[in-house]
Amino acid sequence: MTLPITPVSLKCIKPNCNPATASPLVLFCFNRNRLKASREVEFTDVPNCHLIKGIEAGAGDIDILPNGLAFFSVGLKFPGLHSFAPDKPGGILMMDLKEEKPRALELRISRDFNLASFNPHGISIFIDNDDTVYLFVVNHLEFKNTVEIFKFEEEENSLLHLKTIKHELLPSMNDITAVGPAHFYATNDHYFSDPFLKYLETYLNLHWSNVVYYSPNEVKVVAEGFDSANGIHISPDNKYIYVADTLAHEIHVLEKHPNMNLTQLKVLKLDTLVDNLSIDPSSGDIWVGCHPNGQKLFVYDPNNPPFSEVLRIQNILSEKPTVTTVYANNGSVLQGSSVASVYDGKLLIGTLFHRALYCEL
Ligand SMILES: [Ca+2]
Numbered sequence: 001m002t003l004p005i006t007p008v009s010l011k012c013i014k015p016n017c018n019p020a021t022a023s024p025l026v027l028f029c030f031n032r033n034r035l036k037a038s039r040e041v042e043f044t045d046v047p048n049c050h051l052i053k054g055i056e057a058g059a060g061d062i063d064i065l066p067n068g069l070a071f072f073s074v075g076l077k078f079p080g081l082h083s084f085a086p087d088k089p090g091g092i093l094m095m096d097l098k099e100e101k102p103r104a105l106e107l108r109i110s111r112d113f114n115l116a117s118f119n120p121h122g123i124s125i126f127i128d129n130d131d132t133v134y135l136f137v138v139n140h141l142e143f144k145n146t147v148e149i150f151k152f153e154e155e156e157n158s159l160l161h162l163k164t165i166k167h168e169l170l171p172s173m174n175d176i177t178a179v180g181p182a183h184f185y186a187t188n189d190h191y192f193s194d195p196f197l198k199y200l201e202t203y204l205n206l207h208w209s210n211v212v213y214y215s216p217n218e219v220k221v222v223a224e225g226f227d228s229a230n231g232i233h234i235s236p237d238n239k240y241i242y243v244a245d246t247l248a249h250e251i252h253v254l255e256k257h258p259n260m261n262l263t264q265l266k267v268l269k270l271d272t273l274v275d276n277l278s279i280d281p282s283s284g285d286i287w288v289g290c291h292p293n294g295q296k297l298f299v300y301d302p303n304n305p306p307f308s309e310v311l312r313i314q315n316i317l318s319e320k321p322t323v324t325t326v327y328a329n330n331g332s333v334l335q336g337s338s339v340a341s342v343y344d345g346k347l348l349i350g351t352l353f354h355r356a357l358y359c360e361l
């Protein structure tokens, strides 16, 4: 097999970086352009923002119901990523954006679920024909990958655990977009689940990351060849699937077919490491949580913290989509933005391991 990249084109970003001896979790040898290691940001502010009380150790993904209830996946712990609360399990917070001064509160989770090992990553809401609300959560129990499906019980502010899904085609999930009560598309940001092989896969730039469709009857790879497939979201008209490829700095538009297969329609190139995607249901605009400089993200230095950046993409299907930087910060307020979601003139920005912002646009 011919590898697509030679060691000569790789540059260590850490001093004394030796691929032969270093641990895969601390070693970071990448092409500097993949990490956008030289990028700086110019401040872009949204005027009416404040930090959300109670979020200090990450709110990596956010999804919002049509009635304004926002769900936050909080407290992710991940090899190679910084954590401000390494000993605390993760959880799901909720915020009612219809309230004048919304507060984030933690949802109770049914007792049969192993809360102590909850490590939630990407999330997605699905509303069934009978108005039942399901919350799908990518969960990393140590190095395992599962999808946890919960039923949201609004009166009790709680999540009833319904199902755990585990499958050999879902070895390294990042995000998910639900399309039925037990049906979803998920990204695998790596082909392997073993941390050393994951590292090697990224180091060698293999492009083995993929998108998988899961249903109780059929599980299949529906798109592949990504560098690191990350955020995934279905379009409001259910015709397209959008996929963020972090290290390739791209957003892919894939057409969804009746048999749930996907074919690539277009690729939008950006100048930043794209993470989670959300859609403004009123306009169809895509909102993207981005890491402008991946080196600062992966090699955490409190004196030189990771940046944050939020992009809005309008008319992605047109020949010239409009890309606007809505928010950018050098880490002084927000470090490592991974998601931005809007609802009725309000904007929520979440981060991988830091704080979260509530803004009025
Ligand atoms: Ca998501």
Ligand SMILES: [Ca+2]
Binding pocket: 122, 174, 175, 230, 231, 275, 276, 338
């Ligand atoms: Ca993600």
